[in-house]
Structure formats: C-alpha cells, structure tokens
Amino acid sequence: MHPARYRARLFLDVCRVFILPSTVLSCILRIVRVDLGLFAFPIYPAFIVAWAIVKGITTNVAQAREAAQFGAKPIPRVQGKWPGNIDVLLRMMAAFKTSYVCDVYLQLFEEYQSTTLNTRILWCDTIITMDQEHSKFVLSTGFQRFWRGTAQKERMEMFLGEGIFNRDDDHRSTARPFFARDRISDFEIFERCATQTLAIINNLSASSQPCEVQDLFSRFTLDAASEFLFGHNLGTLSGALPIAGKTAMGPKGSATHDSWGSFAQAFEMAQQIVTTRARLGYFWPLFELFRDKTSPHTAAIRRWLDPLVREALEQKKARSPDGGPSPLGEKNFMQHLADSTEDPVLIRDQLLSMLLASRDTTACLLTFVVYFMALHPEVAQKLRAEVLEHCGVDGTPTVDRIRNLKYMRAVINETLRLFPPVPLNVRETRGAACALPPPDATYANDGAPLYMPSRTLIMYFPILTQRSKALWGADADEFDPERWVDGERLERFLANPSMWAPFSAGPRICIGQEYAYNEASYILVRVLQQFDRFTLALDAQPAGSLPPGEWKSRTGRQAVEQVWPGSAMTLYIKGGLWVHFGKSDR
Numbered sequence: 001m002h003p004a005r006y007r008a009r010l011f012l013d014v015c016r017v018f019i020l021p022s023t024v025l026s027c028i029l030r031i032v033r034v035d036l037g038l039f040a041f042p043i044y045p046a047f048i049v050a051w052a053i054v055k056g057i058t059t060n061v062a063q064a065r066e067a068a069q070f071g072a073k074p075i076p077r078v079q080g081k082w083p084g085n086i087d088v089l090l091r092m093m094a095a096f097k098t099s100y101v102c103d104v105y106l107q108l109f110e111e112y113q114s115t116t117l118n119t120r121i122l123w124c125d126t127i128i129t130m131d132q133e134h135s136k137f138v139l140s141t142g143f144q145r146f147w148r149g150t151a152q153k154e155r156m157e158m159f160l161g162e163g164i165f166n167r168d169d170d171h172r173s174t175a176r177p178f179f180a181r182d183r184i185s186d187f188e189i190f191e192r193c194a195t196q197t198l199a200i201i202n203n204l205s206a207s208s209q210p211c212e213v214q215d216l217f218s219r220f221t222l223d224a225a226s227e228f229l230f231g232h233n234l235g236t237l238s239g240a241l242p243i244a245g246k247t248a249m250g251p252k253g254s255a256t257h258d259s260w261g262s263f264a265q266a267f268e269m270a271q272q273i274v275t276t277r278a279r280l281g282y283f284w285p286l287f288e289l290f291r292d293k294t295s296p297h298t299a300a301i302r303r304w305l306d307p308l309v310r311e312a313l314e315q316k317k318a319r320s321p322d323g324g325p326s327p328l329g330e331k332n333f334m335q336h337l338a339d340s341t342e343d344p345v346l347i348r349d350q351l352l353s354m355l356l357a358s359r360d361t362t363a364c365l366l367t368f369v370v371y372f373m374a375l376h377p378e379v380a381q382k383l384r385a386e387v388l389e390h391c392g393v394d395g396t397p398t399v400d401r402i403r404n405l406k407y408m409r410a411v412i413n414e415t416l417r418l419f420p421p422v423p424l425n426v427r428e429t430r431g432a433a434c435a436l437p438p439p440d441a442t443y444a445n446d447g448a449p450l451y452m453p454s455r456t457l458i459m460y461f462p463i464l465t466q467r468s469k470a471l472w473g474a475d476a477d478e479f480d481p482e483r484w485v486d487g488e489r490l491e492r493f494l495a496n497p498s499m500w501a502p503f504s505a506g507p508r509i510c511i512g513q514e515y516a517y518n519e520a521s522y523i524l525v526r527v528l529q530q531f532d533r534f535t536l537a538l539d540a541q542p543a544g545s546l547p548p549g550e551w552k553s554r555t556g557r558q559a560v561e562q563v564w565p566g567s568a569m570t571l572y573i574k575g576g577l578w579v580h581f582g583k584s585d586r
C-alpha cells in the first residue's frame with residue numbers, strides 16, 4: 001500500500017482486529033442456526049478478545065519455534081504493569097516533555113540490564129538497542145534484511161516524499177558523484193558565507209550582545225547548502241536575526257519572523273510532527289484521521305522550493321538542446337538532478353532531503369562545538385593555537401591546511417560522540433525474521449544470538465552507544481578530545497570502531513561526511529582566528545528553555561548540562577544557544 005494512505009492502512013487494521021472475528025462468529029452462528037438475542041452484546045466482544053488472545057498465543061508459539069531453529073533467544077521484553085504496556089507508553093510520552101534526550105530508553109536498558117529490549121507497546125513488537133553489534137548488523141553486515149520500512153515511510157511521506165531519506169531504492173548513484181572529491185567551488189562558497197557570519201558575530205561582540213549560534217549556524221549551513229544545491233544563495237544570513245531577550249522559542253530553537261523564518265519554522269514543525277508520530281507508534285493515524293498535520297507545513301515548504309525547481313528545469317530547456325548535460329564540476333546539484341530527470345516532484349523531494357541532511361546536522365555539530373568551547377576554555381585555547389599555527393591570523397583555510405588540523409578533528413569527533421546530530425534512528429526487518437548476533441562481549445551475556453521477528457521495527461541509539469561506560473570507560477560522559485589522541489583510550493575505539501557511528505555505517509552511510517568536516521572546520525577556523533573566549537549567555541535563553549532543576553540530582557551528562565538538548569529527527573538545543581564571543585587580542 002502506498003505510504004501516503006495511512007488512513008486506509010488503519011482501516012484495514014481495524015477490520016482485521018474487530019470485523020474479521022465478528023464476521024467469523026456471525027457465520028458460525030448462522031451455520032449452527034443459533035440466535036444469541038440479547039447475549040450478542042457480551043458475546044461478540046468476548047469473542048473478539050478471545051480471538052486476539054489466541055492469535056497472540058499462536059504468534060508466540062510460531063516465533064519460539066523459529067527462534068529455536070536459529071538457535072536464538074527471544075529479546076527480553078519490557079514488562080509493564082498495564083495490558084499492552086500502556087503504562088510504559090505513558091511513561092515515555094511524559095519523559096519526552098521533561099527528561100533528558102533519550103534518557104527514558106537508557107533507563108529501560110539499565111533497569112533490565114540488557115542492551116537490546118522489546119518494548120512491545122500495544123502488543124506490537126518494537127525492538128530498541130544501544131548495542132553496536134546490533135546496529136552494525138542492521139546497517140551493514142545484515143543490511144539486506146532491513147530497510148527504512150513501511151512505518152517510517154508512512155510517517156514522512158507527506159514531508160519528504162521520494163527523497164533519499166524516505167526511500168530504500170538506490171538514489172545514491174545520482175547523488176554520489178557530487179561528493180566524490182573536495183570541490184573547489186565549495187570552499188569559495190564557505191568563504192563567502194563565513195565572511196558574512198563573522199561580520200554578524202563581530203557586530204554583536206562589539207556591542208557586548210550575545211549571539212544565538214544555533215540559529216546563526218543554521219543560516220550559515222543553509223546559505224552554503226543552497227548555493228551548491230541550487231546555485232542560488234538564499235541569503236538567510238541577511239535576514240532579521242534573533243535578539244536576546246526578545247526572541248521567543250520556535251519549534252526547535254529561535255522563532256524569527258522574516259520570510260526565511262516561515263520556511264525554517266515549517267521545516268522544523270514538520271520534523272516535530274514526524275517525531276511525535278514515531279513516539280505514538282503504530283496508531284498515530286488515530287490522531288490525524290481528518291487532517292494530515294504536516295500538510296500546512298509541507299505546503300509552506302513547497303511554496304518556497306517549487307519556483308526554484310521550475311527555474312532549474314527552464315534553465316535546462318534554455319541550454320542548447322544538443323549540448324547534452326553539462327560537466328559535473330560546473331553545475332549545481334539541482335542542475336545535476338535536472339539532467340537525470342524531468343520530474344519536478346522528484347527533484348523537489350531530493351532537494352528537500354539534501355537540505356535536511358546538510359543544514360541541521362552540520363549546524364548541530366557547530367552549535368555543540370561552541371557549547372563545549374564555552375564549557376572548556378582550555379580546549380578553545382588549544383584549538384586556537386593549532387589554527388594559528390597552520391592558518392595564521394587571517395590565512396585562508398584550504399583543503400590541505402584543514403587536513404593538518406588534527407586537534408580540530410579530535411574536537412569534532414568528540415563532539416559528534418557526545419552529541420551525534422542524528423541521535424537515534426530506526427529500521428525494519430524487510431520480510432523474514434532473522435537472528436541478531438550476540439550482544440557485544442563487553443556486556444554481561446551468554447553469547448547467544450537474539451531472535452528478531454519479521455516486519456518489526458528496530459530503533460538504535462548512537463547517542464547511548466557513544467556514551468556507554470562499558471565501551472568508552474568510566475569517563476565516557478566527559479568531553480575530552482584527548483581521547484582521540486592518546487594511547488589507551490584511542491586503542492579502545494580502534495579495536496571496536498563501530499562503537500562510534502555518528503555518520504551511520506554500511507551501504508547507506510552519510511555521503512556528506514567529508515563535506516561536513518570541511519565546512520565545519522572552515523567556519524571554526526574563521527571564528528578562532530578572531531575570537532578566543534566563548535561564554536554562555538544563559539540569561540538570554542528564552543523562558544522555559546533551561547534544564548529543569550531536578551536534572552542536577554541525576555547521573556551522567558544530565559547532571560552537568562547547562563542547556564536542554566532535544567531531538568526531532570536531528571538533535572538541537574531547546575531555545576537555541578546564546579553565547580558571548582570574546583575578541584582575541586592577537
């Protein structure tokens with residue numbers, strides 16, 4: 001069934017659960033010529049319940065038999081107090097509003113002393129795992145057995161359509177050549193956007209005003225992305241910026257009110273809605289029977305993108321008809337897409353996925369690097385020393401110079417470890433059940449493989465794996481870039497590289513990884529050439545965006561976090577991140 005037809009899917013499910021058993025019962029009654037009369041009222045519902053119970057039992061028996069064939073054990077189940085683990089669902093829904101990002105899952109893993117669990121909410125098997133042996137299997141070694149899955153497509157269909165994040169067939173072949181090497185033109189774009197970004201920071205710093213860096217970096221990454229995607233700078237860095245004390249909270253960070261603001265807001269709202277659907281699980285369509293909640297936001301996004309796509313297709317027509325496609329180095333991504341298809345919807349959807357991939361992730365990385373530089377001034381000093389050594393106070397960051405910034409890479413890797421921009425993700429078994437490999441040897445377990453049922457969701461959590469003390473050592477929650485430089489701790493990672501996978505792994509690993517390193521390093525060099533002190537302006541954070549007081553009494557990063565990390569497809573800081581930039585004396 002097409003993923004857009006979520007209501008039809010729900011209707012068929014209702015039929016399966018209620019109408020099918022009722023029909024069977026009424027046929028039986030007719031055959032045996034029994035008229036239940038008033039007894040029909042209790043008997044029909046009782047039959048429906050009995051039917052569900054018998055079905056549950058037969059499924060369990062069939063799964064157990066299959067598991068035995070694989071020599072696999074069942075995945076431990078979360079045992080809630082209420083039928084269908086409804087109390088667990090309610091606990092999760094409450095936690096999403098007030099608790100630390102992904103903490104509710106971490107608590108379950110700790111409570112059950114297991115790195116992989118079946119939450120089985122509303123009688124649907126849903127596997128959650130923080131075990132990199134299992135995410136590695138899902139993403140690479142067992143890749144053919146999994147896909148993004150129907151549930152995910154259904155949630156994101158209106159928003160992302162045929163884009164690369166919403167399809168399993170191979171669109172990568174179109175996109176990949178674009179990322180095959182460091183394109184010089186990318187660096188020219190970085191320079192233009194960085195100059196503008198630094199002008200803004202300088203202005204604010206000169207008048208001692210804080211800067212909302214999450215918003216600023218989202219503009220930087222969007223303007224840069226739009227140039228290489230559409231060949232047309234969207235100029236969001238020239239728009240109205242958030243102002244400390246005046247700007248309200250948007251769906252993720254700051255709410256701004258220029259035309260860019262309306263696009264960004266629609267983009268973020270759509271992400272929030274899709275995330276809520278994921279949290280509601282299988283039955284989210286119940287809450288959107290009469291209205292697809294993403295539709296006004298998708299409409300706003302399309303109003304904005306469609307003219308750009310039309311322009312690209314017209315440009316293509318205008319180019320000499322016999323000239324054929326233009327060489328890769330000279331064209332932008334949209335022209336590249338237009339050379340391979342005339343379908344404006346496909347082009348638009350691919351662009352939107354590319355925007356999502358390149359804007360939010362890299363902006364998130366940059367925001368958390370600045371956050372950590374504010375919390376750890378010694379890291380900022382060391383980073384600056386390296387930048388000055390290789391690039392001087394105003395040298396242009398070239399590909400080669402950036403390659404030499406070893407400590408910069410360590411800081412980026414360490415930031416991606418603690419705050420992976422994609423903190424959790426999900427896949428689904430394609431058809432048949434399979435056996436997951438045994439959990440990582442570090443965790444106490446008997447080394448048996450685990451039974452993974454057919455057509456079942458599996459959520460994995462880079463953010464939890466990458467903070468696991470069993471894998472990273474007792475200081476796993478601490479930000480320490482030296483981890484990537486020094487012997488014993490680096491050995492841990494080298495011996496078990498899948499314990500760090502912020503860019504994912506396997507055939508669908510991020511194709512923008514090098515681009516992201518280059519882009520992030522570029523702007524950080526430009527910032528550090530001029531600034532050496534970064535101070536959080538917590539008083540400028542909008543009301544309600546600071547962490548609740550009770551976090552202080554918890555363990556791990558939660559107890560020390562100065563801001564509130566949230567997740568809606570990508571990680572973000574609630575209300576944005578307000579920072580004072582201190583000019584260096586050179």
Ligand code: HEM
Pocket residue numbers: 164165172175354357358359361362365420421422425502503504507508509510511512513515516
């Ligand atoms: C720090 C920055 C970035 C991080 C942490 C990141 C992370 C990821 C992750 C985790 C995935 C896998 C998603 C999934 O399979 O569901 C992914 C896929 C992807 N990324 Fe990135 N990414 C970053 C930057 C970029 C940039 C800058 C671009 C493009 C310019 C990009 C383009 C893509 C594309 C096209 C895919 C889809 C690949 C596929 O599904 O075959 N990413 N990225």
Ligand SMILES: *[C@@H]1O[C@H](CO)[C@@H](O)[C@H](O)[C@H]1NC(C)=O
Pocket residue numbers: 199200203
């Ligand atoms: C910086 O401030 C000056 C004076 O207030 C203003 O004219 C200029 O447009 C500002 N530049 C930027 C990039 O914000």
Ligand SMILES: *[C@@H]1O[C@H](CO)[C@@H](O)[C@H](O)[C@H]1NC(C)=O
Pocket residue numbers: 406407409410413484485
């Ligand atoms: C950062 O991670 C990348 C990707 O795994 C790796 O190639 C690189 O060596 C790491 N850099 C540092 C400084 O550890």
